Amino acid sequence: MPVSGVPPHSPQDRDPFAPGMVVATRYTLLGRFAAPDWVQWWHAHDTELCRDVSLSLVDSAHLRDTDTRPDPVARFCRNTTGTSFSHEGRIAQVYDIEAVGNRIAVVAEWTPGWRVADIARTVPRPLDAARIVRDLAAATADAHHFGARISLDHPNRVRISRDGLAVLAFPATLADDSTADDVAGLGALLYALLLGTWPLPSSGDTLAAGLPPAGRRGDGSVVPPHRVRPTIPHRLSDVAVNALTRQPGMGTAQAVVDALDRMLADARARSAPAFAPKKIRPRPDDRTARPRAPLPAMSAALAVVVALGAAGWAISTAFTASDAPPAAVADSTLSEIAPAPEPDPTPLIPSSAVVYSPQHFPDNGTRASLAVDANPATFWATDRYPQQLPPTKGGVGLIVSFPKPVDLRTVWIESPTPGTRVEIRTAPAAWANIGHTQLLGAATLAPGVTRIAARTPAPTTRVLVWISGLSPVDSGFQSSLSEIGFLGGGA
Numbered sequence: 001m002p003v004s005g006v007p008p009h010s011p012q013d014r015d016p017f018a019p020g021m022v023v024a025t026r027y028t029l030l031g032r033f034a035a036p037d038w039v040q041w042w043h044a045h046d047t048e049l050c051r052d053v054s055l056s057l058v059d060s061a062h063l064r065d066t067d068t069r070p071d072p073v074a075r076f077c078r079n080t081t082g083t084s085f086s087h088e089g090r091i092a093q094v095y096d097i098e099a100v101g102n103r104i105a106v107v108a109e110w111t112p113g114w115r116v117a118d119i120a121r122t123v124p125r126p127l128d129a130a131r132i133v134r135d136l137a138a139a140t141a142d143a144h145h146f147g148a149r150i151s152l153d154h155p156n157r158v159r160i161s162r163d164g165l166a167v168l169a170f171p172a173t174l175a176d177d178s179t180a181d182d183v184a185g186l187g188a189l190l191y192a193l194l195l196g197t198w199p200l201p202s203s204g205d206t207l208a209a210g211l212p213p214a215g216r217r218g219d220g221s222v223v224p225p226h227r228v229r230p231t232i233p234h235r236l237s238d239v240a241v242n243a244l245t246r247q248p249g250m251g252t253a254q255a256v257v258d259a260l261d262r263m264l265a266d267a268r269a270r271s272a273p274a275f276a277p278k279k280i281r282p283r284p285d286d287r288t289a290r291p292r293a294p295l296p297a298m299s300a301a302l303a304v305v306v307a308l309g310a311a312g313w314a315i316s317t318a319f320t321a322s323d324a325p326p327a328a329v330a331d332s333t334l335s336e337i338a339p340a341p342e343p344d345p346t347p348l349i350p351s352s353a354v355v356y357s358p359q360h361f362p363d364n365g366t367r368a369s370l371a372v373d374a375n376p377a378t379f380w381a382t383d384r385y386p387q388q389l390p391p392t393k394g395g396v397g398l399i400v401s402f403p404k405p406v407d408l409r410t411v412w413i414e415s416p417t418p419g420t421r422v423e424i425r426t427a428p429a430a431w432a433n434i435g436h437t438q439l440l441g442a443a444t445l446a447p448g449v450t451r452i453a454a455r456t457p458a459p460t461t462r463v464l465v466w467i468s469g470l471s472p473v474d475s476g477f478q479s480s481l482s483e484i485g486f487l488g489g490g491a
Contacts, residue, residue: 016101023057023105024098024100026047027044029042030042030052033156034206034209035157035170036153039059041054042055042056052110054092054109054110054111055105055106055107055108056171057103057104058076058104058106059103060099061102063076067176072175076104076172076173076174077104079148079149079174079175080106080171080172080173081097082143082148082173083148083149083171089161089167090135090167091139091168091171092110092167092169092170093108093109094106094108094171095107095109106170106171108169110169111161111167112161113160113161113162116159116160116166116189116209116210117196119132119193120196120210120211121196121210126231127236127263129190129194129236130264131164132160132164132166133189133256134257134260134261135165136165136167136186138253138257140183141254141256144252149173149182150182152188152189153177153185154206154209155189155206155209155210156170157169166189179252180251182253183250183252183256184243184244184245185200186253186256187241187242187243187256188200190236190239190243191214191225191240191241191244197212198212199214199222200244215228215373215378216375223375223376223377224237224238227414228374228483230451231487233263239256239263243255243256345410345488346487346488348486350400350401353401353484354368355397355398355399356396356397363381363382367380368380371481372483372484374483376414376482376483377482379480379482379483380480380481382470384475384477385470385477387476387477388470389469394434395423395466395468396466397425397464397466397467398464398481399427400463400465402460402461402486404490405459405490406459406460406490407455408454408455408456408486408487409454409488410453410487411441411451411452411484412450413465413481413483413484414450414482414483414484415479415480416480417470417473417480418444418445418447419471420444420445420471421445421467421468421469422445422468423440423442424440424441424463424465424466425437425438425440425464426456426457426460427462427463427464434466438457440456440463441453442468455488463486
């Protein structure tokens with residue numbers, strides 16, 4: 001059926017769809033999401049049933065290009081409706097499929113919530129990212145069991161519901177999709193939530209979806225998440241990368257579910273009380289022993305504590321029911337009982353880096369930003385010196401800036417030049433002498449990643465990473481910094 005008031009596609013007007021138009025006489029287009037060039041994803045409203053829907057407009061020519069067998073459109077419709085059985089709400093139910101000019105409209109239930117990029121920007125805790133993905137992985141395994149494929153090929157195909165779980169919001173299954181592609185998509189989704197970048201190579205314009213491409217090594221492989229953010233558990237990083245690259249042992253959706261379940265179960269076990277208070281019975285002749293409280297009173301007190309604890313857990317883990325990304329909610333009742341623990345440090349994202357070398361022309365000044373670009377495959381290096389840094393030189397470093405004041409607690413540095421001596425200092429004013437800065441922490445870099453405790457005395461927007469000793473290299477001395485990461489909190 002054509003779009004109301006608009007003819008089918010023509011060479012002069014290849015995209016007649018726009019917000020406010022009505023598709024198939026009943027679906028009003030509301031908002032469009034970035035997608036591959038062969039499909040459009042829309043939030044729409046069904047005017048007959050008065051409900052919001054997701055609408056995928058698939059180019060029928062693309063269906064014929066990817067499936068040269070007879071009747072590829074009918075096969076696409078069968079494959080897509082094959083996802084429509086119960087998956088505990090993690091795969092949107094397909095309501096209808098209709099022809100709309102030269103496109104096929106797939107109408108499915110709407111998922112209120114957020115894009116993957118919106119949640120990734122909040123930097124969810126690694127285990128929260130695992131929880132978000134886990135149920136969709138289980139739904140994917142269920143679909144595979146019944147012979148269906150769900151096409152996890154792009155971040156905007158998935159939405160994060162208001163209960164904080166991933167949902168396949170725009171079902172549309174091409175003939176060349178496979179179960180292995182779905183497993184790789186699960187790995188890509190977990191990777192995106194951990195790092196805010198998209199690791200699949202051919203997913204259309206994911207930058208328009210709010211996720212830049214993932215950093216890659218020299219051999220083309222993606223950088224493991226724990227190498228970019230050391231706070232990410234190595235096991236969780238492996239789940240993402242092994243699913244993404246279809247490694248043995250992680251080649252099925254059920255394997256992803258099992259791996260995430262083990263991690264989440266281990267986390268629950270670690271957070272459970274590890275001991276029970278030892279009962280001390282007073283001796284019969286101990287007249288100073290206090291009488292035991294009546295059992296009903298103890299039960300009532302315990303019930304209050306449990307209820308408060310449950311309320312605090314529910315508040316702290318729930319997403320807000322608004323269109324804004326979720327935010328932390330404080331429990332004032334619990335804070336009156338006991339002081340809240342200091343929050344775990346979170347990654348601090350720098351806005352820029354410049355070389356600081358007050359007594360010498362800046363070493364490789366144009367490459368400074370490569371040390372803070374979240375890609376360990378790139379690096380900034382000092383000049384090569386014929387001897388160790390002389391007293392007149394003192395050192396060379398990077399002034400790293402943040403978009404707003406931060407409370408810095410830890411700096412981690414990945415470097416291919418072990419033996420480099422690094423100091424973390426307060427940033428100098430303009431090009432003032434190094435003597436006008438305050439030392440916050442220091443370390444000699446080891447192979448791989450080195451962590452340096454370096455808590456700032458007050459919130460700051462700049463910090464100096466100062467190299468006071470170079471690493472010996474062939475015919476001289478030189479140091480390279482592949483990636484510098486910062487942990488702490490906002491001011």
